[in-house]
Amino acid sequence: MQARLCGVSLALAPGEACYIPCGHVSGGGLAFDGGGKLVQLDEADLLKRLKPLLEDDAVLKIGQNLKYDYLIFRQRGIRIAPFDDTMLLSYVLDAGKQGHGMDELSELHLGHKPIAFGDVAGKGKDKITFDQVSIEEATRYSAEDADVTLRLWMLLKPRLMAEKKRTVYETLERPLMPVLAEMEREGIAVDPDLLRKLSNDFATEMAALETEIGKLAGESFNVASPKQLGEILFDKFSLPGGRKTKTGAWSTDADVLEELAAQGHDLPKKVLDWRLLAKLRGTYTDALPTYINPQTGRVHTSFAMAAAATGRLASTDPNLQNIPIRTAEGRRIRQAFIAPKGFKLISADYSQIELRLFAHIAEIPQLKQAFADGLDIHAMTASEIFGVPVKGMPAEVRRRAKAINFGIIYGISGFGLANQLGIARSVADDYIKKYFQRFPGIRDYMEATKEFACEHGYVETLFGRRVHIREIKSTNPGMRGGAERAAINAPIQGTAADVIRRAMIRIPEALAEARLKARMLLQVHDELVFEAMDAEVEKTQSVAVKVMEQAPLPAVQLSVKLTVDARAAQNWDAAH
């Protein structure tokens, strides 16, 4: 959003690439080489000459992580098209095998280690910005970038056809890139005054807790240090339930502290309270305002398309996919995400999408029927396993069934379920046994999926997205168990990711067709956040819901319906 353009590198054939500098500092605007020859162009002139090429329908533009370049040019009135992205090609072909950054791909596929950026621009306190790099060195670095990208494309593009992944690339990856770029560009409004107030409130509470913690500990120490905390709890006071981390230090995670708190110890309880506030303050109330772009007044995240092996997006700088919601204090932070005056935020989220897709993929008739009947799926599960009628069901019974339902999606284990519910391993094992008896298709699906993964080394989503499972043949039972659970989870999580990707690709055109000015701002795995003028809120909601619910069609016929709930309000908390 704020990067200045130093230059553009281009490659037309392997081994031949160039760098066109336009923003280096040497020579104050225009740079000359030793012989007095002009080696730097004026940016406006460069863009004017490149625009027809970058927008020419007959010229394919190839890039690595092209969303970055797309944004740079989009900020300057140029929309790159048509294009291929070697990062996305790699992601479609090799998700789960390795990362998809250029340096890694170059070493792997070309056997060539590119010049490290740190060697060119330095690191730490000696770091310079790229405009200060000499044009000679910038040329070596940048032209190599373009050359490597072209060479990668020549290897990866034919594999796309040979490995039958063209549809995934062309319907789920490539068209999403400009959509995400526009979302990033749009940004979301955040209320810095509210965040500052929250930060102060939290700081006051933390200071009070620190005093109390110091008194209980008999000494003042750094509450933020797990090392010091562990020594006080388990060496000084010799409290029971001490567990070691893999490096031999005392574990002080929330599970350990909650157990101690349940035994009536005040110190760990206060540390838990302190940690909640420290987390919210450090990660959100204090960090978010520093991301407000001074030109737009909004926060512009980056969405990473090739980060999660399952097809999910990731959000960075800042991560807007983990804004608090589970605690009252956390929701106060969500209230700082706002729509400007005269606008509303709309949140539209899929209801139980992973369980619905699981019912379809694993072909579980009772689950499908329950969704068709619009039943409370966790209550239904509870009544099936525990034989308790849905009417008048105790909340605890439903909570257990809900944990089992989530466990199923994650590749359930007795250990994990017991841990989650705080019950004995034997009881958890019993629940799972009953679950499998009641829905025999589930065990079949799990066994079949593990077998498929073992035979092929990968699993696939309904849309044909391939997720490689590296450790599936590991002789280490722990590693292999983890890989098996990942294999069970990936088709479900991945299909849900595919569905929302389809929706996101179609939404901008659907909004345009409906003559709506509303903008899509954020994606949070099963949720899309929009901003709409007050007068357009209802129409926008109806377009979003319609496109999201119909997203899988016609590529895939689902035997369960997908339902979407949408709500509008002045802030994200109220809209969700």
Add this chain to the structure above:
DNA sequence: AGTCTCACG
């Protein structure tokens, strides 16, 4: 840079 912890779906 690695570890621990914890925020989200």
Add this chain to the structure above:
DNA sequence: ACGTACGTGAGACTC
């Protein structure tokens, strides 16, 4: 007997 819920990103501490 072993070690386990799936997928992420980020901040603080520690070395």
